[in-house]
Amino acid sequence: MRLDGVERHFGAVRALDGVDLTVDSRSCVGLVGHNGAGKSTLMHILAGSGRADRGRITIGGHEETAYSVARAQKLGIRCVFQELSLCPNLTVAENARITHASLKGIGWRKHSAALIRAKLDEIFPGHGIDPSDVVGDLAIGQRQMVEVARAFTVTEDPLHLVILDEPTSSLDAHTAGQLLAFVRRAVDQGISSILISHMLGEILSTCDRVVVMRDGKVVATDTASAFDRDRLVATMGGARQRDKTEAAARTRGETALMVRARPRGQTAGAELVAHQGEIIGLAGLAGHGQTRLLLDVYGAAMQGRPGIEVSAPVALVAGDRQTDGIFPLWSIAQNIGIRSLAGLRRGLLLSPEREEALARSWQEKIGIRTPDLDNNILSLSGGNQQKVLFARALGSDARIVLMDDPMRGVDIGTKLEVYDLIREEARKGRTFLWYTTEMDELENCDHVYVFRNGRIVADLAQSELTEEKVIQSSFEESGGPATLRGHAS
Amino acid sequence: MNAIRTLLARPWIWSFIGALIVWLAAITFTGGYGAGGMITAALSLAVFMVIVGIGQMFVITLGPGNVDLSLPANIGLASAVAMKVMDGSNSMIAVGLIAALASGMAVGAANYLLIRVLRIPPIIATLSSSFIVLSIDIAYGRGLQIKPPPAFADFTNIQILGIPILAIGGVIFAFLAGIALQRMIYGRSVLAIGQNMRAAWLAGIPVERIRFLTYTLSGALGGINGALLAGYFRGASVDIGNEYLLSSIAVVVIGGTSVAGGKANVPGIWGASLFLVLLLTMLNTFGVSAGVRLLLTGLIIVGVITAAGGQPAQR
């Protein structure tokens, strides 16, 4: 399968800028790159669910002119999308039927159930999923397993290539290992795959070749053995060793206590503590209770909640902009002002002048690139929308700012600007709780708590923070009290 | 030219243009006869739609699924309450109005409790509560056709230069509602909740308090409307509010408010109310039968919404 010079534009944004990609049969290609590098867009084009503005798709030697989902299915190309594409109201077997049009007629349910069960058993022995389970009842990791198994199930169409977009993001180390081992076995049986992952170790250990993308372009292609971790990171463009001393190594507890919280389901042991002016990192794999704790802290600030102490107004910067952040019908200025409505009043009425003044001052401080703050929020690029959310929180009266992995899909330039801003605000006495999945960002923090399975499993000061430690505690199978350092404060 | 263009860009202008066209068609048919009277009558009747329409607008703006189906029963009960309390006596008018208001607010608050505490979808919650309110009304006001106090009945029919005083009040009220929607924390909060309830909560908006206020407001406006209707039509009755079930929703939507929530339009409600009332007047002057009238009303609603187009997909 080959792609030549594929381009894709979203408005003025060039998501893909002349990408060439070749996948040989019987091979596993690893695709890495930062968020927003264009990996997902590329995969949608391969799966037929996205359209290329320009470029050629050649499969099995034939150039495809009218490429579509149905055509991809015919040619044996399947895709496991990053956002789950199961119907939560249907059973596992019924979901298998959705993507396999040939599962019909009398006895289709039994047939479908048998197929998906066999594939689950093959890939994830001991999965604990029944084909008659309704998907909405399954844990997120199990859903991901179903999705993977469904893609590898063969009915009447052949199966040549499976695209796996972050397939292990919700799986624990054990299941992820099962999956990667299966991918290797499948390659040996003649099924190629494209593996997209942020876990560089997975890429290096599983793939034959590695393709690195940056800013919509392929910047490097080589055999996996030619890469090591450092070279991969360097090629991706994320190799910045920051001056660690910059984040001042203060002793904790000198300033006032702002937040004290313990994750639900954790009765004893570690708790999260934040003092005034601190940047506290919440680390660990995605979806292991970090967001939940942030929301609990937020809820406690809004209407009180036993067991969580919050001693100042709180604002939250959402990571999932679409569902948690922006108001799509409103202007940029209105989106910034919504958290500060009480302060924008003059008498009983909101003052448009004050709203605009607030927005303008933050536009300058945080560099929102727009000709007019009265433009609709959706006229901004993703990174600038995220800046609006930062402006909303930082422009408010909140002394504590919660950040829910806010840099997803934000370009590196924006990130650096925002990091500086956060440190500056912290110096001025604001407290930050920062959930992030990126190691680079943790280095901005004064103190880091690592989460696993909804619990705090490690508590690292800035000075002892290393990527190995974070990864190790994220994956540890027995996160018993031995690994916890009790907090004396 | 520019002024016209900006005017045409306003979504509510179309409902007024529609109202104008319908009126012109009607007076063309009558040869100009009764043109002024038609407007006076239309203004009087449109006010009642505007009052409940604005309450319904705030509710619908709260987002998909939010709608107040209890308005007809609420109006009926409030009309009975107002007439009973006033008891035909001019001195009790204010007390009666307050009682109607309180009755409406109680219904609205009860709706919210059903939605919030029992977690019943708003459509079903307001529907069930309307059943109960209807029964209370039947039992409470049965067989009693109490006339409104003369001063109250006269008040609802006063005209200044051919413009009903209620219509003037209705315009002022709509203006205030527009201010509340666009320039007050309450309105902003409603708009935010309608776009994305979760994001609104995360942006520090007291979502549940705002929803409570909105359902109570809708109930209160239903209550006031009931009292005024009873005054205008010289007496309370159980089915006095029946037509407002559909028309309150219709004027909101035709007026340019988004059913998907988060986008509301107050002037459009006036335009849409005049449009609907004048449409009925026109069809009456044409002498068409009730069936044709309903048929055309329905087709026009479907046509308007199709022409206005849908909202961008809600993901």
Next chain:
Amino acid sequence: MSAVTSAEPAVRTGWRSPAFARMLRALLPALSLALILIAIAWLNPRAISYFGFNLMLNLAIPIALATIAQMFVITVNELDLSIGTFVGFVGCVTATWLRDAPLLGVIVLLASIGVYAALGALIHLRNLPSIVVTLGMSFVWQGLAILMLPKPGGKAPDWLQGFMSLKPPFVPFPVIAAIVIALGVHFALMRTSYGAVLRGTGGNAQAIRRAGWSILKTKVTMFALAGVFGVLSGMALVGITTSADANLGNGYTLLAIAGVILGGGEFIGGRVSPIGAVIGALTLALAASPLLTFMHIPPDWQVAANGAILIIVLAARALISRREADR
């Protein structure tokens, strides 16, 4: 146990499991129906008989059919506010043209199903709010019905009257009809392979589209099915009442929505239950008048009692769902 389940600490078995909560919720419609039947039996034992059921459940058939029609629309996350007046319109056609000019009657009824399908297409293609479109259509159907039958009248075709007053041995006709409707629709929607696609449209339309299915087709199918069952409902209703009236079905819009929700359906997410919907409709039909009459509830308060029953059942369901959500 694999480590996956521990990633989200959820109890997966026993009485706190989601499967159990769902079963409880699925049983709730049946439980409320049973409760009402017990209440009726206690108040008036003679009602629990062949003729008693025939009498009490007679009107339940058209309600159940209208509820099923509404359920199809709700399955794809839409709502039909016109089903009531549509039933009335069909009633008028049945009592006039279908009797006097059967061919014309059949053509008109088929065309009205086509209108329903076209509405589904319109709503999907123009991305219109179904509430408003069907609200407008409710005026259209009622207007047509009044044009056709300005005054109550007409007469149901004899074969239809005969069919609706069948007296099969042992089991009353309404009970048989309810079972046939429930199982038939259950099979079609819950057991066939295309039924899974139809329900998936409500659950995750994007996933269905990505898998290569046409959402337009699923929506049109569901609206057309709603039209079919609306027609059946109107015919059944006229078969029972023997004559028609333009306002015959007006109450059915809200009854049908309530029936779907009572039967365990949800407004969004494609979670519906045909069997539950039929049971919900039966519950409403029984609660609507027989029970209240036997309880000697004065007519003034019968509507209120209906509302209260709705609230109680839905509150019970909300409690169960809350436990589901809290797991």
